Amino acid sequence: MSIKMMPYLILDGNGAEAVAFYVKALGAEVMALQTFGGMPQSPDQPVPDEAKDRVANAQLSIGGAEFMLSDNYPGMAYQLGDQVSVCIITNSKEDSEALFNALADEGTIHMAFQETFWSPGYGIVTDKFGVNFQISTEA
Structure with missing residues (x-):
């Protein structure tokens, strides 16, 4: 079995700000970033406007170590x-x-x-x- 473990940070609507902060403060490289609005949409469960710019998943690398982060979805407990x-x-x-x-x-x-x-x-x-x-x- 091939396995990787990494920390995953969950934020409350300020994920994009956190990505920019970690790039500046830690020299992180953004490997991938997707917003909820950029995900494939389901007509049965449309993404609300207040969620579209939130980070659905970001992958960052710092000196070879990787971590991910996302915003919670509006209405989910935080x-x-x-x-x-x-x-x-x-x-x-x-x-x-x-x-x-x-x-x-x-x-x-x-x-x-x-x-x-x-x-x-x-x-x-x-x-x-x-x-x-x-x-x-x-x-």
Whole structure:
């Protein structure tokens, strides 16, 4: 199994400002940045205007170390102290799902493991110790 782990920061609508700050303060290189408005749209669930400019996902690199960040979606609960999760990325949907299921044991599932437009298998879970994980499979 190929596996990567990296920090994932969740912000409350100021993701673009945070990206610019980390570029200036830490010399971060922006490897990718997508807004909610730039994602494929579903007619059944249109993105509200107040979400379109929020960061859906940004990938940054600092001296070879990578981290990601996004804004929370408007209306989703946001509590200080929950801004960091651990993102685990594998190259196998089966491995990702096994990790997700293992972490979900006695934990809380926030997004069921499922196919998304960016990943063949992705889910969000808080383990029984209160640590937030995003499990993803490389496309």
